[in-house]
Amino acid sequence: MFIKDYIKDIASALKSLATGMKMTGYYFTHHKEIITEQYPDNRDTLVLAERFKGEVVMPHDENNEHACTGCTSCELACPNGSIKIITKFDVDAETGKRKKAIDTWVYHLDLCTMCGLCVEACPTNAIKMAPTFEHSVFDRNKLVKKLNEDGSKVRAGVE
Amino acid sequence: MGAASLIVLIIAAVAFSTIAILIAKVVTKSTTNKQKGEAIECGIPTKGPSWIQFNVGYYLFALIFLIFDVELVFLYPWAVAVKQTGWMALIEIVIFFFILFAGFLYAHKKGALKWV
Amino acid sequence: MWSFSEIAKNIDLWLNDLVGSTWALVLEMVIAGVAVIGLFAALGLVLVIMERKVAAWIQIRLGPNRVGPKGMFQSMADTVKLLVKEGMTPDGADRLLFNVAPFIAMIVAMLLMAPIAFAKDFQLWDMNIGVLYITAVSSLSVIGILMAGWASNNKYSLLGAMRSGAQIVSYELSGGLAILAVVVLTGSISLTDIIKAQENGWWIFKGHIPVIIAFIIYIIAVTAETNRAPFDLAEAESELTAGFHTEYSGMKFALFFLAEYINVFIVCAIGATLFFGGWMPLHIGNWQAFNHIMDYIPSSVWFFGKTFFLIFLIMWFRWTFPRLRIDQLLNLEWKYLLPISMINLLLVTLIAILGWHF
Amino acid sequence: MYRETEIIKDAPQFGEPGFGDLVINVGPQHPATHGVLHLIITLNGETIKDIKPNLGYIHRSIEKMCESLTYRQFIYVTSRMDYLSAHINNHACALVVEKGLQVEVPERAQVIRVLFDELTRIASHELWWGAMAMDLGAFTPFFHSFRERETINVIMEETCGARLTMNYYVPGGVMWDLHPDFQKRVKDFITLYKKKIHEYDELVTGNIIFQNRMKGIGYISPEDVISYGCTGPVARGSGVHSDIRKVSPYSIYSKLDFDEVLETGGDSFARYVVRIKEMHQSIKIIEQLIDNIPEGDFQAKTKAVLKLPKGEYYQSVETARGELGVYIVSEGGTTPYRIKFRSPGFSNLSALNHMIKGGKIGDLIAAMGTLDLVIPDIDR
Amino acid sequence: MTNEELKVKLTELLPSATFEEGGEWLNVYIEPAALPAFAKQLKSDEVLQFDFLFCLTCVDWKTHLTMVYHLRSTKLQHAVVVKAKLDRTKPEIETVSDTWRTAEFHEREVYEMFGVHFLHHPDLRLLILPAGWEGKNPMRKDFEDPVNMIKL
The missing domain is CATH 3.30.70.3270 (Alpha-Beta Plaits)
Known part of the structure; x- marks a missing residue:
C-alpha cells in the first residue's frame, strides 16, 4: 500500500532523527563527559609519556x-x-x-x-x-x- | 505606535548598519593589492566569467510555487471565516484542494518536481 | 506588579506633559528606535554565545571560556574582532548591490520585529493582519541573499544564492499552511487575538495531534527558511566554502550574520506566539488556582522562555544532523511537507468546525 | 524516506565545457578536500560534468629522497606519506627490507606490529568517520570520534614516543619493547570503544538524512574497481575480494581469526559500512592478541649497516586506505637504487571522476568522504 | 598458476618474450612495440586473467629506462611482472590505459617523472608537477635541481 509505506517511511525517518537528538541531548546535559584539556592552564599537571620524542x-x-x-x-x-x-x-x-x-x-x-x-x-x-x-x-x-x-x-x- | 513603527524600524536598521560599517571603516586600516581584489576560489584565479546564463534547475519550482502561493493567499480569508461558515467551508476547501492536488500530481508526473 | 505596558504608558504621559503631543511622538519614535537597536545588538550577542555553548556541550567540549566568566563575553570579543576586520569588496563585484545587500537583510530582519508581542500589551504595532504581514515580509529575506550572491561575482556565491532562492521559495508554502492551522482554530490573523485565544491553554495542547503536526512542519519550514543546518545549503561550507557570503568580510559579513540570528529569533518568537501562546502564561482550562500562580511570572519571561526554548531546538538540530542535498531538500518539501500540511489543514478545519478543540 | 537517487551505473558522457557551464576550482584551500587537493570541476547548474584532479601541492618526492637514505633511515620518511596509518607504512618498509635480508622477525615483534597496525587502522577510521560526517555538514561526530582516537594516541605515545609519525618499526623488529602499561591501556580502550560504538550508529549510520546522502552515491561496479586499481574499503564496498591480509597474508595475519568485510552495494554507503565493520574486525584481532603476547626478543639481530642483495623486492600491506606496495630495486648498496610506493589513495582518486560524473555537488563531497583521501599519500 | 606454467603460456602468446626469474614473481621482458596487444591478451585470456594492474613504474638504469608493470589476477591470484626496455633519449611506449584504466594516472606520473611519452594516452599532462616542468624529469638519476633539492 502506497499510503501505508508513506506513513511508515515518515515514522522511521522521524524515529532515526529522534535517536540522534536523544544522543546529543544526553551530552548536552551531561557535562561530566566533557574531555577538553585546557592546555596552558594545566601545564603543571601535564604528564607526558617518558618515551615521548620531543x-x-x-x-x-x-x-x-x-x-x-x-x-x-x-x-x-x-x-x-x-x-x-x-x-x-x-x-x-x-x-x-x-x-x-x-x-x-x-x-x-x-x-x-x-x-x-x-x-x-x-x-x-x-x-x-x-x-x-x-x-x-x-x-x-x-x-x-x-x-x-x-x-x-x-x-x-x-x- | 501603529504604522509609523515601520518607518522607525527601517530607519533604525539603516542607521544601525551604517553606523556599524562606518565605525569599522574608521577603525580598520585598509590596504589594497591585486590579489586582495580577486574572487575567492580556493586560492586559484577564477576561470571564465561568473555572470553567465546557467541551469539553475528550479524554474519549474518557481512556477509551481507561484500557483501555490496565490492559493495560500486565498486561504487566509477562508481560514478566518471557517468557524462562522461551518461545514460549507470544509466542503469548499476540499474541492479547492482537490483541484490543486490534481494539478500538483500532474506536475509531479511530468517530472517538474525533479531538480535537474 | 509592574509591566512593560504600564512603563510605556507612563513615559507617554510624561512626555506629553513635558513637550507636547507632536514632539512626544517624535521622541517616542526615537526611544523605540534606540530600544529596537539595543534589542537587536543584545540578541545578537546572546544568541551567538548561546550557539557556541550549545555546540560545545553537545560536542563534549567546554566552548568559549576565556573572555569573562565562563566565556560569557566571548561574543563581545567577536564583535570587536569583526569591527576591526577590513571590509573588502572584490574587484569584479557589482559594488552597489554588493554594499546594499547586507542592508536589505537587516531591514527585513528589523521589519519583522513590528508585530511581535514581547510582553503583555507590549508590541510596536498591534496590527490586525499580523500573521499575513510576517508571511509576506519574511519572504523578502531571499532578495538580500540573492543580491549578495549575484553581486559578489563569485561562482560559489552564485550557486549558494540560487540554492537559497529555491529553498526559501519552497519552504514558504508548508510554513504558511502550518500557520494557517492556528488561524483556522482562532478565526483571526491578528497576533493579539491568537494569543488571547490561548488564555485557557496553548494551542499545542488544545489542538490535538493535527496542531502538533503543524508545529513540527512549522519548525522544519522555518529552519529551512532561515538557512540553518540541516538546511544550510546556501552557505554549505563543505561544498561552497561559505555560499552566498563567501566574499563578505568585516562588518558587512557581521550584518548578515546578525540578520541570520535575528531571523531565527523572530521565527521562534512567531512559533512561540502561535503554538505556545506568546507571553501567555501556562494556563490549564479553569484551574483558577494554578492559573493564578502562573500569572505571577512576568509575561516577558514567559515569552522569552518559550522563544529561547525553540531557538535551542533549532540549534539542537544544527549540531545533530548532516546537511541535505539540494534535490532531497526540495523533495522533502514538495513530496512530504506540502501534502501532509494540506491534509493536516483539512483535519484542523474538521476539528475547528466540530469544536473538538478545548 | 524520500529516496530518489538513482544509481548512475554508466557514467554519462559529456562533451567539453560549453554554454551555461561553470568551471569551478574546488581546492586547494577548500574545507572538503582535507588538504591541498585541487579539483577542477565543470558544472552545469548543480550537475557535475567533469572532474579533473590537479595534484602535487605537497609533493616532496619521497621516492627520490629514499634513494639517498639508507635502509634503516628511509622508513621514517614513509610515516609522512599516509600519516594516518604511519605504522602500517613503516610495516611495509620493514617487511620489504627483511625480505631482502632474509631476517626472521621474532614472534613477539610480529605480534607487537600487528597490534599497532590494528590500533592504527582503528584510529585512522575514527578520523575518517568524523571528517566524513563533517563533510556532510554534521560537526558533532568529529569531536566524538576524536575522544576514542585520543585514547589510541595516548597508547601510541606511551610506547612509541610519538602520536602521529612514530617511526617505531625497524628492520628486524621494533625499536623498543612495549611499555609496561600497554596491555592495561589497550583493554581500557576496548572497554571504552564497546561502550561508545553504538553512538556512531545512533548519530550517523541510522540517520535518515545521512542514509539518503550516501545511498546510491558514487557507484562503482566491481569491474571498474579492478580496472581503476581501487583497493581497500573502496574495493570491498563493491564486493571485490582485495584485503591483502587475506589475499597474500604477511606477518602473522594468516594465523588470526578475522573476516574480510565485503559489501556488494558499491555506493558510498557500502564503503561506509565496510569501514565501520572493519573497526569491529580490528578490535577482534586486538582482543585475540592482547593477552597472548609471546615473551622473547622484540628485535632480531641485524648488522649495523644493512645491504640488500642485488635484485627487486616488492611487498604490499593493507593500510587503512588500501593496498600499499613498496617496490625496491637494489644494486647491492646501502641505499635503494629505485624505490616506488604504490599508494592506495592515488589509484582510488583516479576513479573519482568515473564515480561522480552526473551527480550533484553534494554527491561529490559524500563520495570523496568515503574515498578517504589523504593528500600526502597521493602526492608522496 | 605457477611460474613455470605461466612461462609456457606466455611464450605461447608472445614467442619473442624473454624471462627472468629470481624475484618473487616471474619477470617477462617484451619489446615495447608488442605491449598493447600483449596487454589485451594478458587481461582477456581465460587462464591468465590479469585484470589488476597494481603497480606501474619506471626505473632509470642510466643506459636505458625500464617500464615495469606489476599484474595480478583478482580471480586466480597469480602475479607477473612485465618489463619493457626503452631508449633513454627518446622514450616512447604505447599506453595501456585502455586495458587497465588505473594506468591513466600512473602513466601521467611516469611521464612527468621520467619523461616517457605514452602514445595514444587520453590526457597526457603534468599531474603532480607544476606547469613549466616539461622537459625536466626529476626522477631520472642525472636530474639536478639546485633550488629545490637539498643534498645531505
Whole structure:
C-alpha cells in the first residue's frame, strides 16, 4: 500500500532523527563527559609519556661529565642531517695520550623529525630523547643547540 | 505606535548598519593589492566569467510555487471565516484542494518536481 | 506588579506633559528606535554565545571560556574582532548591490520585529493582519541573499544564492499552511487575538495531534527558511566554502550574520506566539488556582522562555544532523511537507468546525 | 524516506565545457578536500560534468629522497606519506627490507606490529568517520570520534614516543619493547570503544538524512574497481575480494581469526559500512592478541649497516586506505637504487571522476568522504 | 598458476618474450612495440586473467629506462611482472590505459617523472608537477635541481 509505506517511511525517518537528538541531548546535559584539556592552564599537571620524542638531549651527571665519545654514529644515522659533531683531541692528564673527544655537539632542532634513530645508534647511550614539546621561538637560529655543556668531559670508562 | 513603527524600524536598521560599517571603516586600516581584489576560489584565479546564463534547475519550482502561493493567499480569508461558515467551508476547501492536488500530481508526473 | 505596558504608558504621559503631543511622538519614535537597536545588538550577542555553548556541550567540549566568566563575553570579543576586520569588496563585484545587500537583510530582519508581542500589551504595532504581514515580509529575506550572491561575482556565491532562492521559495508554502492551522482554530490573523485565544491553554495542547503536526512542519519550514543546518545549503561550507557570503568580510559579513540570528529569533518568537501562546502564561482550562500562580511570572519571561526554548531546538538540530542535498531538500518539501500540511489543514478545519478543540 | 537517487551505473558522457557551464576550482584551500587537493570541476547548474584532479601541492618526492637514505633511515620518511596509518607504512618498509635480508622477525615483534597496525587502522577510521560526517555538514561526530582516537594516541605515545609519525618499526623488529602499561591501556580502550560504538550508529549510520546522502552515491561496479586499481574499503564496498591480509597474508595475519568485510552495494554507503565493520574486525584481532603476547626478543639481530642483495623486492600491506606496495630495486648498496610506493589513495582518486560524473555537488563531497583521501599519500 | 606454467603460456602468446626469474614473481621482458596487444591478451585470456594492474613504474638504469608493470589476477591470484626496455633519449611506449584504466594516472606520473611519452594516452599532462616542468624529469638519476633539492 502506497499510503501505508508513506506513513511508515515518515515514522522511521522521524524515529532515526529522534535517536540522534536523544544522543546529543544526553551530552548536552551531561557535562561530566566533557574531555577538553585546557592546555596552558594545566601545564603543571601535564604528564607526558617518558618515551615521548620531543628533542635530543645529552644527560650530564653532577661532575659535568657525559658519555659521548664523539664516534659520530649518530651523525651518520640521522636521516636529515640535524646532527653535526665537531671533534677535538684531548690530552689525557695522567697518561699523556691524545684522545678524541667532542668539542661541540651541534643539534639542529629545526631540522629534526624526532625519529629517534640517533638514540638507537649511539653505542654509549650518551643521548636520549626528552619529553618536551614547547619549542616555539621567534628566531629560527635559536633552535640550533649545543648539547654538551661548557667544560664537560667524557665520563671515565666510557669507550 | 501603529504604522509609523515601520518607518522607525527601517530607519533604525539603516542607521544601525551604517553606523556599524562606518565605525569599522574608521577603525580598520585598509590596504589594497591585486590579489586582495580577486574572487575567492580556493586560492586559484577564477576561470571564465561568473555572470553567465546557467541551469539553475528550479524554474519549474518557481512556477509551481507561484500557483501555490496565490492559493495560500486565498486561504487566509477562508481560514478566518471557517468557524462562522461551518461545514460549507470544509466542503469548499476540499474541492479547492482537490483541484490543486490534481494539478500538483500532474506536475509531479511530468517530472517538474525533479531538480535537474 | 509592574509591566512593560504600564512603563510605556507612563513615559507617554510624561512626555506629553513635558513637550507636547507632536514632539512626544517624535521622541517616542526615537526611544523605540534606540530600544529596537539595543534589542537587536543584545540578541545578537546572546544568541551567538548561546550557539557556541550549545555546540560545545553537545560536542563534549567546554566552548568559549576565556573572555569573562565562563566565556560569557566571548561574543563581545567577536564583535570587536569583526569591527576591526577590513571590509573588502572584490574587484569584479557589482559594488552597489554588493554594499546594499547586507542592508536589505537587516531591514527585513528589523521589519519583522513590528508585530511581535514581547510582553503583555507590549508590541510596536498591534496590527490586525499580523500573521499575513510576517508571511509576506519574511519572504523578502531571499532578495538580500540573492543580491549578495549575484553581486559578489563569485561562482560559489552564485550557486549558494540560487540554492537559497529555491529553498526559501519552497519552504514558504508548508510554513504558511502550518500557520494557517492556528488561524483556522482562532478565526483571526491578528497576533493579539491568537494569543488571547490561548488564555485557557496553548494551542499545542488544545489542538490535538493535527496542531502538533503543524508545529513540527512549522519548525522544519522555518529552519529551512532561515538557512540553518540541516538546511544550510546556501552557505554549505563543505561544498561552497561559505555560499552566498563567501566574499563578505568585516562588518558587512557581521550584518548578515546578525540578520541570520535575528531571523531565527523572530521565527521562534512567531512559533512561540502561535503554538505556545506568546507571553501567555501556562494556563490549564479553569484551574483558577494554578492559573493564578502562573500569572505571577512576568509575561516577558514567559515569552522569552518559550522563544529561547525553540531557538535551542533549532540549534539542537544544527549540531545533530548532516546537511541535505539540494534535490532531497526540495523533495522533502514538495513530496512530504506540502501534502501532509494540506491534509493536516483539512483535519484542523474538521476539528475547528466540530469544536473538538478545548 | 524520500529516496530518489538513482544509481548512475554508466557514467554519462559529456562533451567539453560549453554554454551555461561553470568551471569551478574546488581546492586547494577548500574545507572538503582535507588538504591541498585541487579539483577542477565543470558544472552545469548543480550537475557535475567533469572532474579533473590537479595534484602535487605537497609533493616532496619521497621516492627520490629514499634513494639517498639508507635502509634503516628511509622508513621514517614513509610515516609522512599516509600519516594516518604511519605504522602500517613503516610495516611495509620493514617487511620489504627483511625480505631482502632474509631476517626472521621474532614472534613477539610480529605480534607487537600487528597490534599497532590494528590500533592504527582503528584510529585512522575514527578520523575518517568524523571528517566524513563533517563533510556532510554534521560537526558533532568529529569531536566524538576524536575522544576514542585520543585514547589510541595516548597508547601510541606511551610506547612509541610519538602520536602521529612514530617511526617505531625497524628492520628486524621494533625499536623498543612495549611499555609496561600497554596491555592495561589497550583493554581500557576496548572497554571504552564497546561502550561508545553504538553512538556512531545512533548519530550517523541510522540517520535518515545521512542514509539518503550516501545511498546510491558514487557507484562503482566491481569491474571498474579492478580496472581503476581501487583497493581497500573502496574495493570491498563493491564486493571485490582485495584485503591483502587475506589475499597474500604477511606477518602473522594468516594465523588470526578475522573476516574480510565485503559489501556488494558499491555506493558510498557500502564503503561506509565496510569501514565501520572493519573497526569491529580490528578490535577482534586486538582482543585475540592482547593477552597472548609471546615473551622473547622484540628485535632480531641485524648488522649495523644493512645491504640488500642485488635484485627487486616488492611487498604490499593493507593500510587503512588500501593496498600499499613498496617496490625496491637494489644494486647491492646501502641505499635503494629505485624505490616506488604504490599508494592506495592515488589509484582510488583516479576513479573519482568515473564515480561522480552526473551527480550533484553534494554527491561529490559524500563520495570523496568515503574515498578517504589523504593528500600526502597521493602526492608522496 | 605457477611460474613455470605461466612461462609456457606466455611464450605461447608472445614467442619473442624473454624471462627472468629470481624475484618473487616471474619477470617477462617484451619489446615495447608488442605491449598493447600483449596487454589485451594478458587481461582477456581465460587462464591468465590479469585484470589488476597494481603497480606501474619506471626505473632509470642510466643506459636505458625500464617500464615495469606489476599484474595480478583478482580471480586466480597469480602475479607477473612485465618489463619493457626503452631508449633513454627518446622514450616512447604505447599506453595501456585502455586495458587497465588505473594506468591513466600512473602513466601521467611516469611521464612527468621520467619523461616517457605514452602514445595514444587520453590526457597526457603534468599531474603532480607544476606547469613549466616539461622537459625536466626529476626522477631520472642525472636530474639536478639546485633550488629545490637539498643534498645531505
